Amino acid sequence: MNTPARLGVYALGLAVIFGGALGAGSAVGSTGPAPVADARPAASADPGDGHGTHAEPAPGATAGATASGEPVPGGLQVSQDGYTLLPETTVVEPGEARDFRFRVIGPDGRPVTGYRTEHGKKLHFIVVSRDLDDFRHLHPELSGDGVWSVRLDLPGAGAYRAFADFVPEGGGAMTLGTDLQAPGDHAPGAPPAVSRTSTVDGYTVTLEGDLTPGASSRLTLKVTRDGRPVTDLQPYLGAYGHLVALRAGDLAYLHVHPDGEPGDGRTAPGPEITFHAEVPSRGDYRLFLDFQHEGTVRTADFTLRAGELPAPAPTPTSEQKQKQKPEPTPSASDSHGDHDH
Numbered sequence: 001m002n003t004p005a006r007l008g009v010y011a012l013g014l015a016v017i018f019g020g021a022l023g024a025g026s027a028v029g030s031t032g033p034a035p036v037a038d039a040r041p042a043a044s045a046d047p048g049d050g051h052g053t054h055a056e057p058a059p060g061a062t063a064g065a066t067a068s069g070e071p072v073p074g075g076l077q078v079s080q081d082g083y084t085l086l087p088e089t090t091v092v093e094p095g096e097a098r099d100f101r102f103r104v105i106g107p108d109g110r111p112v113t114g115y116r117t118e119h120g121k122k123l124h125f126i127v128v129s130r131d132l133d134d135f136r137h138l139h140p141e142l143s144g145d146g147v148w149s150v151r152l153d154l155p156g157a158g159a160y161r162a163f164a165d166f167v168p169e170g171g172g173a174m175t176l177g178t179d180l181q182a183p184g185d186h187a188p189g190a191p192p193a194v195s196r197t198s199t200v201d202g203y204t205v206t207l208e209g210d211l212t213p214g215a216s217s218r219l220t221l222k223v224t225r226d227g228r229p230v231t232d233l234q235p236y237l238g239a240y241g242h243l244v245a246l247r248a249g250d251l252a253y254l255h256v257h258p259d260g261e262p263g264d265g266r267t268a269p270g271p272e273i274t275f276h277a278e279v280p281s282r283g284d285y286r287l288f289l290d291f292q293h294e295g296t297v298r299t300a301d302f303t304l305r306a307g308e309l310p311a312p313a314p315t316p317t318s319e320q321k322q323k324q325k326p327e328p329t330p331s332a333s334d335s336h337g338d339h340d341h
């Protein structure tokens, strides 16, 4: 069911995947009480060859849904529907480019070697710092034995999250995630503040629109350079822009695609790129836009707040702290007062 559902979604122009279209497919396909995230392994329904010949996951293998039936956002699990992301190592020395290798283990326990091409690639690999400051969108190479490898250059020490966004042959779209650690001293930055303008290499990208939890939300990104609209964006992986949204707090992963595509007769190559995104909950989201111009892919970043959040819990101000102090007694005027008790 997943594939037709997914294609249907694309045909409608709702180019939003949260937890993969799999989530939607699972929600449609599951009846009765949905199992929790780690439903019985799909391997139990596998007759043996397990080589990507199944068009659909086994009924009940709705690893993409919570007990309440809501789809689980992508990227939060290292294993789903019997597929497991298995990095060679999760400790990566920062500050130098190195080969990072991983495999996806399929329901049959063997490395997956068959992938479907989505947006020009068989697998999209996103690495983001846990503080949501650093972002990179990479395309690893697949060797015949199911080992993916990519040059990875982490900028500094700290915690990172890596996402593999792919469609295995015989399975549904999914995004698996794993933590990576870069050893060394690390001072985490402040959480990103809401920001609708991004500058990169002389380009300014502005974002209009708001994210509404649970509803399709239109976002328009406008690219200018030196104050002039950029009207000759180049297709990158079949689109004028790729947008990844990550939820602050848990880094739930949302891959959004733009309205229209290059060459469809109605989609202009800038300066505006329009997306429809649906986020599953209130909260802050970091958005990273990849766009290509004059042969170079650049990334602009934004932060949006979906829905209302209460004001930060009040912390005692110095004034309040003073009020909480007992009224000074005459003896407190003695500078050694506290020692007297």
Ligand SMILES: [Cu+2]
Binding pocket: 121, 123, 124, 125, 137, 138, 139, 237
């Ligand atoms: Cu990609």
